[in-house]
Amino acid sequence: MFARLADAAWTRREGLQALTAALGADNMRWVGGAIRDSLLGSDVSDVDCATRLLPDDVMERCRLAGIRTVPTGIEHGTVTAILKGGPVEITTLRRDVSTDGRRATVAFAQAWEEDAARRDFTINALYAHPETLEIFDYFGGMDDLAARRVRFIGDARQRIREDHLRILRYFRFQARFGAELDAEAEEACAELASTLKGLSRERIAMELTALLALPDPHATVARMRQLGVLQVVLPEACPQHIELLGRVIAAEQEQGFAPDPMRRMAALLPPITEVAETVAARLRLSKTQRGHLVAVAGRNQSDLAAMHALAYAETAPVAIDRVLLQGGDAGGLKHWEIPQFPLKGGEIVARGVTAGPEVARMLRRVEQHWIEEGFPPRERVMELLDRELSARSGIS
Structure with missing residues (x-):
């Protein structure tokens, strides 16, 4: 079925046309989140590009077109084009050679479908031609988007064994896009939850904080505990804490935080x-x-x-x-x-108190009374100071 990306605003960003001319429209496709979010009617922030061209060729073509590039992930085939409308990551088509659950050894490829096959979820494996905006969907990602279903490409267990972090990514995407649960994905995440122990703490923290930053991850976090995933990455979280999370999210929404x-x-x-x-x-x-x-x-x-x-x-x-x-x-x-406390130590010295620890103590006492009274104006602070000075001199 032929599908075309709507004329989304991001496709008219300054610099994209020049980049397309430099690389050649048939050598490149917009890919991933920009396509997915456009189809959902969501705002697009990052734009990524997949290309048949090798990284050196990408950089040379951009140089000749006057486009600056940065080799941000050259070992994995990624360079970033610095454009006025925002940076674009350009990655050469790849296929996995070997994986160990934490990192992958890749080889460059020429087939779009081969590149799509190594991605995590069907909704992230959508490509669009930069000129015609025709969408290329190799694994049913558009149907999954319509059903609000987060589904692994191919065998879910195999995808997770390639990169254990995909377990947490599954739940993050489920919290963001999902409605219909995918039984195979849920079973695979539960079965392989223990593999998360082999990941770096930084990668786990990155995914956890990204999940918790979403509008309402409560149901997903509860599901993670039900499946035994949360216990691996955050064993301190018990059911009553998850209930509290739900109440806090509701309070945020009610109070506008x-x-x-x-x-x-x-x-x-x-x-x-x-x-x-x-x-x-x-x-x-x-x-x-x-x-x-x-x-x-x-x-x-x-x-x-x-x-x-x-x-x-x-x-x-x-x-x-x-x-x-x-x-x-x-x-x-x-x-x-x-508010800023409207009294300085020098003012106390000017009232006859010798500079030193006594001034600091008096300053702290006046400040404490000021706080207890709800931060009244300077006139009241001076009255409080007078009271402290009177008490010091024995005048009642």
Whole structure:
């Protein structure tokens, strides 16, 4: 059946026509996510290109056309063309020579279908001619898109044995696009879940955070635990934590907060800072992610009554997450600007207190009263300072 890609806005990006002229329209196809998302009516961010040309030929043709390229993955046949409308990854057609579940040895190929056969899911193996926009679908990806079904190309177990990360990718794509469950895919993921132990922690963390950043991954995360997959990558998550994840997602939607993967990961962990530290280290999260996860794990019921004080002490994002995780309304923090304490130590010295530890202690006491009173203006702060000075001098 002949199908044609609609005249999507991304196909008119500046530079794509020049790239097509440089490589030759019959030597290239747009591929993957841009085609899939266009058919779903979703926004397209990244544009990828598959080509029969070898990487050196791609770079030379681009050079002659005045297009700068960067060899971003030259060992796997990928170069990136830097265009005004956005970068485009160009990858030479490939076939797998050998795989070990973590990495693949590939050889360059000439057949589009051979390249498609090594991809993970049917919905990602869609190609489009750059001029006619004719779609080439070798494995029923368009039917699967229509059914909202995430299906492996060929034998699901074989696809997973080639790259164990495809288990987590399956669930991420299921959360994003899926409606109809694919029995073969689910059985294969459950059967081979233990193979995830051989992957690098960074790759697992990348997929977990990408999954948790989606609009509503709750049902998928629950399914991962039901199938024994979640226990391999995040054994700390128990059924009550998954229920909490669902409540947090509902609260985000009700209160108008964007999805946040660290907030949601915190929901899947017990509120114990040592556990958060362990998980962050195991997944090799960034310093920023680790700090946030640990801070949120320290939540307690007092957060709900003093969320502005918490935001002042910890940052607004930490306060928002701790309130949401405890079932509170964090709307009052959404546009709240953290105030600056309107008193300096030098002002205390000017009032006759000798510079040193006593000034610091007095500054902290005044600041604490200021926080407890809800951050009143400077006039009140000066009254609080007067009170401290009076107490120091013994004047009642």
